[in-house]
Amino acid sequence: xxxxxxxxxxxxxxxxxxxxxxxxxxxxxxxxxxxxxxxxxxxxxxxxxxxxxxxxxxxxxxxxxxxxxxxxxxxxxxxxxxxxxxxxxxxxxxxxxxxxxxxxxxxxxxxxxxxxxxxxxxxxxxxxxxxxxxxxxxxxxxxxxxxxxxxxxxxxxxxxxxxxxxxxxxxxxxxxxxxxxxxxxxxxxxxxxxxxxxxxxxxxxxxxxxxxxxxxxxxxxxxxxxxxxxxxxxxxxxxxxxxxxxxxxxxxxxxxxxxxxxxxxxxxxxxxxxxxxxxxxxxxx
Amino acid sequence: xxxxxxxxxxxxxxxxxxxxxxxxxxxxxxxxxxxxxxxxxxxxxxxxxxxxxxxxxxxxxxxxxxxxxxxxxxxxxxxxxxxxxxxxxxxxxxxxxxxxxxxxxxxxxxxxxxxxxxxxxxxxxxxxxxxxxxxxxxxxxxxxxxxxxxxxxxxxxxxxxxxxxxxxxxxxxxxxxxxxxxxxxxxxxxxxxxxxxxxxxxxxxxxxxxxxxxxxxxxxxxxxxxxxxxxxxxxxxxxxxxxxxxxxxxxxxxxxxxxxxxxxxxxxxxxxxxxxxxxxxxxxxxxxxxxxxxxxxxxxxxxxxxxxxxxxxxxxxxxxxxxxxxxxxxxxxxxxxxxxxxxxxxxxxxxxxxxxxxxxxxxx
Numbered sequence: 001x002x003x004x005x006x007x008x009x010x011x012x013x014x015x016x017x018x019x020x021x022x023x024x025x026x027x028x029x030x031x032x033x034x035x036x037x038x039x040x041x042x043x044x045x046x047x048x049x050x051x052x053x054x055x056x057x058x059x060x061x062x063x064x065x066x067x068x069x070x071x072x073x074x075x076x077x078x079x080x081x082x083x084x085x086x087x088x089x090x091x092x093x094x095x096x097x098x099x100x101x102x103x104x105x106x107x108x109x110x111x112x113x114x115x116x117x118x119x120x121x122x123x124x125x126x127x128x129x130x131x132x133x134x135x136x137x138x139x140x141x142x143x144x145x146x147x148x149x150x151x152x153x154x155x156x157x158x159x160x161x162x163x164x165x166x167x168x169x170x171x172x173x174x175x176x177x178x179x180x181x182x183x184x185x186x187x188x189x190x191x192x193x194x195x196x197x198x199x200x201x202x203x204x205x206x207x208x209x210x211x212x213x214x215x216x217x218x219x220x221x222x223x224x225x226x227x228x229x230x231x232x233x234x235x236x237x238x239x240x241x242x243x244x245x246x247x248x249x250x251x252x253x254x255x256x257x258x259x260x261x262x263x264x265x266x267x268x269x270x271x272x273x274x275x276x277x278x279x280x281x282x283x284x285x
Numbered sequence: 286x287x288x289x290x291x292x293x294x295x296x297x298x299x300x301x302x303x304x305x306x307x308x309x310x311x312x313x314x315x316x317x318x319x320x321x322x323x324x325x326x327x328x329x330x331x332x333x334x335x336x337x338x339x340x341x342x343x344x345x346x347x348x349x350x351x352x353x354x355x356x357x358x359x360x361x362x363x364x365x366x367x368x369x370x371x372x373x374x375x376x377x378x379x380x381x382x383x384x385x386x387x388x389x390x391x392x393x394x395x396x397x398x399x400x401x402x403x404x405x406x407x408x409x410x411x412x413x414x415x416x417x418x419x420x421x422x423x424x425x426x427x428x429x430x431x432x433x434x435x436x437x438x439x440x441x442x443x444x445x446x447x448x449x450x451x452x453x454x455x456x457x458x459x460x461x462x463x464x465x466x467x468x469x470x471x472x473x474x475x476x477x478x479x480x481x482x483x484x485x486x487x488x489x490x491x492x493x494x495x496x497x498x499x500x501x502x503x504x505x506x507x508x509x510x511x512x513x514x515x516x517x518x519x520x521x522x523x524x525x526x527x528x529x530x531x532x533x534x535x536x537x538x539x540x541x542x543x544x545x546x547x548x549x550x551x552x553x554x555x556x557x558x559x560x561x562x563x564x565x566x567x568x569x570x571x572x573x574x575x576x577x578x579x580x581x582x583x584x585x586x587x588x589x590x591x592x593x594x595x596x597x598x599x600x601x602x603x604x605x606x607x608x609x610x611x612x613x614x615x616x617x618x619x620x621x622x623x624x625x626x627x628x629x630x631x632x633x634x635x636x637x638x639x640x641x642x643x644x645x646x647x648x649x
Contacts, residue, residue, distance in 0.1 A: 180337045181370040183357040185431065186387030199374050 033253035041249045056254035079237030087216040090152050094159035106171035120161045128221045146228045154222045159212035170204030210270045234259040288313045288471040294343035303329045305495040316472040318486030325492045327475040331441045335364045363437035367444045369428040371416040377427045378412040384435040402434045422453040440470040479519045513636040522608040525565040533557035543601030545581035552646025560638040569632035570609035573625045580627035
């Protein structure tokens with residue numbers, strides 16, 4: 001690096017600053033908007049100087065949207081809770097199902113194994129709209145429309161292939177000899193799986209779980225079609241801010257800040273697991 | 286009673302057959318060095334015995350019990366893997382202790398046993414370290430300690446000295462035999478270093494061409510190798526192998542080599558007229574300055590002093606190259622140029638050219 005000239009370093013810094021600005025400015029602006037009234041937001045030209053207000057957050061948390069046209073009930077906190085419940089449950093179930101499956105795909109060669117793994121991956125290729133119509137018909141017949149169970153089931157389409165394929169790669173990177181060494185020492189297959197394979201693939205499982213969580217959290221179209229206001233997550237719930245008396249930009253901004261916060265906190269927390277070295281130097285090639 | 290017995294073990298991979306009906310018996314407390322060139326199936330054999338791989342055919346008996354098809358954890362063997370295979374997320378102590386935790390051993394007994402074996406292997410000061418903080422030598426000793434700590438009846442060591450530096454390898458080669466003897470285990474020690482095999486093994490099992498070419502005591506392997514191939518695997522420099530055809534003569538069998546005629550021991554007279562391979566160890570060739578009926582004229586082409594001995598490359602009149610060694614220091618008087626080579630007739634080995642098998646001299 002000491003060979004880079006001053007010009008190179010300056011250009012690089014400027015480019016990085018531009019990219020950061022491009023991606024972070026909208027978030028910054030939304031953060032500011034969440035403390036502004038609709039009048040402040042819609043003022044032209046926009047100004048950085050305004051009297052901050054917590055009315056947007058208050059409206060979201062109390063669930064009472066006061067506008068010129070009257071008071072409107074919104075279920076934002078309920079939607080937020082739905083998002084947490086749906087995403088967490090979906091990821092937990094996908095981990096319980098996906099991690100052993102990933103291990104099986106990584107360690108054992110069985111008939112149609114690759115085909116099954118690829119079919120599971122191909123669920124990610126299909127556009128959701130393609131499956132939504134038949135799915136909503138089936139869900140009506142099965143009585144799964146507008147239930148948490150139904151949504152969590154559909155969310156497996158998002159979470160399971162992701163976890164399966166990421167974790168499989170991590171298991172494949174583990175030397176089978178490490179597991180054999182534990183078994184030769186007298187431990188059962190199951191103990192070896194839980195004490196050796198899972199801890200060593202831990203960073204990969206954490207990364208896959210986190211990604212799956214974010215993908216589930218961000219999902220819009222499944223919940224839009226298959227759930228009503230009672231069960232829908234924030235992504236769909238945000239539509240409620242488009243009211244008869246106009247679009248409530250302030251509340252939308254506050255809602256975005258609140259709905260981004262959990263995934264952001266989770267990502268920051270899990271970061272160290274993602275960065276943590278995988279090959280811990282026990283095997284010499 | 287045989288502690289370890291394998292019968293007609295075969296194993297095939299996609300790339301071809303690795304072991305073909307291999308049999309071996311090891312007595313209680315015996316150390317068998319499984320020796321062979323790389324890729325000869327030594328590791329596969331160990332993995333079959335440990336249960337990490339399953340054989341295509343054949344049986345494995347441990348302590349008289351047929352364990353073929355049993356899971357690795359049901360066999361009660363100790364194994365040290367060539368790549369160490371330490372558990373990276375556990376301390377060295379937990380790595381060693383893992384061989385005991387499966388068997389409901391009380392914690393203070395585990396501690397005592399781990400510390401005992403650790404002090405034996407001189408790793409007690411690094412027991413709290415993670416594997417990534419250990420040097421290669423310490424990793425190797427930790428892996429060895431893990432295999433030893435449960436005092437298994439069968440100990441399988443897969444080339445444990447391969448990944449350690451030369452100095453440590455030399456030290457361990459001196460320490461290991463007494464350590465392994467003290468453990469009382471039956472040991473299968475895989476190596477591709479013939480010196481290690483000779484230093485450690487009560488017997489050496491030479492694996493070559495998918496089967497054991499010879500299973501015998503080290504001295505016998507060296508002095509009476511079963512085939513020319515085994516002979517060439519043991520010894521530094523490699524044994525000289527020269528195609529010859531013994532001739533009958535009134536004074537006993539003779540061979541033509543380098544334009545001169547040399548006598549063979551009388552026990553080989555039945556080989557007259559058969560194509561053979563003559564095997565001569567470098568140290569059984571004597572280089573002389575004066576010609577005689579029992580030596581042949583050679584040209585000394587290269588002189589390599591190796592401290593306690595000097596390696597000589599001799600070239601005969603008809604272009605054969607022969608390696609000889611003679612005891613001597615750096616200041617060997619030997620110089621390039623003409624000389625005469627005499628073969629110690631008693632040390633001559635004769636192999637059948639067709640089968641490669643050694644020919645036993647017949648009693649006179």
